[in-house]
Amino acid sequence: MLFEADSVVSGYGALEVLHGVSLSIEEGEIVSVLGANGAGKTTFLRTVSGVLDTWEGKITLEGADLGPLTTERRAMAGLGHLPEGRGIFQNLTVRENLDIGLGLRKDGSGEIRRDRDRLLDLLPALSEKIGDAASSLSGGQQQMLALARAMITRPKLLMIDELSFGLAPNLVEDLFELVTELRDEGGTTFLLVEQNAGVLDISDRTYVLKTGNNDISGSSAELKDSQDLVRSYLGNE
Numbered sequence: 001m002l003f004e005a006d007s008v009v010s011g012y013g014a015l016e017v018l019h020g021v022s023l024s025i026e027e028g029e030i031v032s033v034l035g036a037n038g039a040g041k042t043t044f045l046r047t048v049s050g051v052l053d054t055w056e057g058k059i060t061l062e063g064a065d066l067g068p069l070t071t072e073r074r075a076m077a078g079l080g081h082l083p084e085g086r087g088i089f090q091n092l093t094v095r096e097n098l099d100i101g102l103g104l105r106k107d108g109s110g111e112i113r114r115d116r117d118r119l120l121d122l123l124p125a126l127s128e129k130i131g132d133a134a135s136s137l138s139g140g141q142q143q144m145l146a147l148a149r150a151m152i153t154r155p156k157l158l159m160i161d162e163l164s165f166g167l168a169p170n171l172v173e174d175l176f177e178l179v180t181e182l183r184d185e186g187g188t189t190f191l192l193v194e195q196n197a198g199v200l201d202i203s204d205r206t207y208v209l210k211t212g213n214n215d216i217s218g219s220s221a222e223l224k225d226s227q228d229l230v231r232s233y234l235g236n237e
């Protein structure tokens with residue numbers, strides 16, 4: 001198992017938000033987490049990346065306990081986190097934003113340049129604007145830039161908080177397609193947190209969170225057609 005969260009409890013100050021969430025991911029999988037507003041999806045990602053402390057339970061990456069590690073050490077261990085909101089520096093160019101991701105890489109500059117070129121091949125809209133300020137990109141293009149910047153660090157596991165947020169349906173499809181390509185090509189493993197049930201089409205397995213607890217989970221294809229999902233999640237909207 002590449003990643004395992006076992007009965008994770010965490011929250012903010014005195015407020016317990018996650019009451020014992022468990023989730024596992026095999027190498028090369030795309031796993032999605034669905035849940036309504038306030039279900040605890042973002043809190044879970046913040047806990048895994050180390051922004052929030054784990055109060056109880058255990059989180060491991062390649063069998064190593066992440067608990068004692070700082071956010072930076074977790075990133076160096078191969079954990080990528082694309083947070084809610086885009087985190088793009090508006091005044092920097094597209095290229096400068098991408099370069100921010102490179103600080104974590106230990107390999108040579110030739111390899112890094114090849115990676116960047118390969119990513120830009122997949123993202124023609126970005127390569128056209130490589131020298132422009134990020135502020136001149138559309139919302140969807142900024143989302144692509146954020147994804148490209150996260151990919152350039154070559155994470156073993158990339159966790160993405162609502163990649164689809166605020167984007168038109170056709171662009172969501174393109175970005176989901178891109179995630180599949182990145183998995184198939186580069187072997188990156190993905191954890192996609194979403195409110196958009198379209199993620200069922202590209203993920204292998206899905207977990208539904210409900211008020212800080214695990215609800216149903218299983219193969220995305222099976223969940224997609226199941227009444228359980230409608231009852232558990234879609235029915236709440």
Ligand SMILES: Nc1ncnc2c1ncn2[C@@H]1O[C@H](COP(=O)(O)OP(=O)(O)OP(=O)(O)O)[C@@H](O)[C@H]1O
Pocket residue numbers: 012015017035036037038039040041042043044195
């Ligand atoms: N910084 C914070 N301080 C205190 N409570 C918070 C904070 N952030 C989130 N919460 C609370 O934690 C709970 C879970 O929030 P979280 O952001 O994890 O939900 P979510 O599933 O990501 O929702 P959404 O789909 O709206 O992004 C909510 O009750 C929320 O009010």
Ligand SMILES: [Mg+2]
Pocket residue numbers: 041042043084161
């Ligand atoms: Mg959230």
